[in-house]
Amino acid sequence: MRLSEKTAIVTGAGSGFGAGIARKFAAEGARVMCADIDAASAQAMADEIGGVACTVDVGDGTSVNAMAEAARAAFGDIDILVNNAGITHLPTPMEDVSEEEFDRVLRINAKSVYLTARALVPGMKNRGTGAILNIASTAGVSPRPRLNWYNASKGWMITATQAMAVELAPFGVRVNALNPVAGETPLLKSFMGEDTPEVRAKFLSTIPLGRFSTPEDMGNAASFLCSEEASMITGVALEVDGGRCI
Ligand SMILES: NC(=O)c1ccc[n+]([C@@H]2O[C@H](COP(=O)([O-])OP(=O)(O)OC[C@H]3O[C@@H](n4cnc5c(N)ncnc54)[C@H](O)[C@@H]3O)[C@@H](O)[C@H]2O)c1
Numbered sequence: 001m002r003l004s005e006k007t008a009i010v011t012g013a014g015s016g017f018g019a020g021i022a023r024k025f026a027a028e029g030a031r032v033m034c035a036d037i038d039a040a041s042a043q044a045m046a047d048e049i050g051g052v053a054c055t056v057d058v059g060d061g062t063s064v065n066a067m068a069e070a071a072r073a074a075f076g077d078i079d080i081l082v083n084n085a086g087i088t089h090l091p092t093p094m095e096d097v098s099e100e101e102f103d104r105v106l107r108i109n110a111k112s113v114y115l116t117a118r119a120l121v122p123g124m125k126n127r128g129t130g131a132i133l134n135i136a137s138t139a140g141v142s143p144r145p146r147l148n149w150y151n152a153s154k155g156w157m158i159t160a161t162q163a164m165a166v167e168l169a170p171f172g173v174r175v176n177a178l179n180p181v182a183g184e185t186p187l188l189k190s191f192m193g194e195d196t197p198e199v200r201a202k203f204l205s206t207i208p209l210g211r212f213s214t215p216e217d218m219g220n221a222a223s224f225l226c227s228e229e230a231s232m233i234t235g236v237a238l239e240v241d242g243g244r245c246i
């Protein structure tokens with residue numbers, strides 16, 4: 001029980017990696033708020049793991065503040081924050097991504113990290129403890145063509161992780177990131193453009209361990225980085241990528 005007595009908020013917990021992280025956190029003893037823009041999936045996950053559901057738009061400051069307030073009302077102090085909710089545009093030449101789509105990706109993948117920090121970092125600083133985990137991507141390290149602005153949003157997230165880590169270290173707050181490789185979640189189809197055996201084979205050929213990542217892989221890595229076992233680790237972006245970035 002790595003996370004017993006801990007409280008956690010996981011954004012985007014209704015699906016994919018966020019669901020895997022929420023499940024693992026609960027199995028390790030944490031009390032988990034499952035936060036998602038999709039109210040039904042947030043509730044279903046909270047029911048499954050005995051957590052608390054919250055409907056949130058992570059790109060909206062008022063909504064994020066309400067999530068933080070609801071978490072404090074349910075749990076008291078918040079020990080762990082996982083910024084997992086994220087989206088992509090479809091594979092597109094960079095000059096053809098619309099301004100609306102660009103803003104949408106940056107709002108949900110980047111601005112959300114600022115908004116949740118604004119809402120939750122003061123409490124962590126006051127208590128002198130906390131763990132924040134940003135779900136970035138191998139896309140931020142080794143970008144694939146045509147996922148251009150999504151790649152850049154994840155590079156932003158990795159730099160934000162380092163900036164937060166160095167600034168918050170004196171307050172006992174650790175900040176890390178995970179860089180997943182393509183994973184078996186509903187988002188995978190959007191990365192591939194079309195889900196055909198040929199496109200799958202092309203993606204898999206770039207992963208030395210020969211398989212896509214899974215929500216369980218992310219749950220395992222996340223529970224380690226957010227636990228006391230990782231108390232000397234801050235500012236890393238850990239690749240969970242089957243060797244893709246070698
Ligand atoms: N699946 C992959 O191949 C892959 C690879 C690398 C990184 N990632 C990253 O992992 C994270 C999770 O992705 P996933 O594959 O599990 O995707 P997913 O689509 O399965 O789940 C994302 C969840 O986020 C929620 N969400 C979307 N917009 C939201 C918003 N504005 N506010 C709150 N919740 C919102 C969705 O409702 C959904 O439940 C993302 O940040 C993604 O960029 C995914």
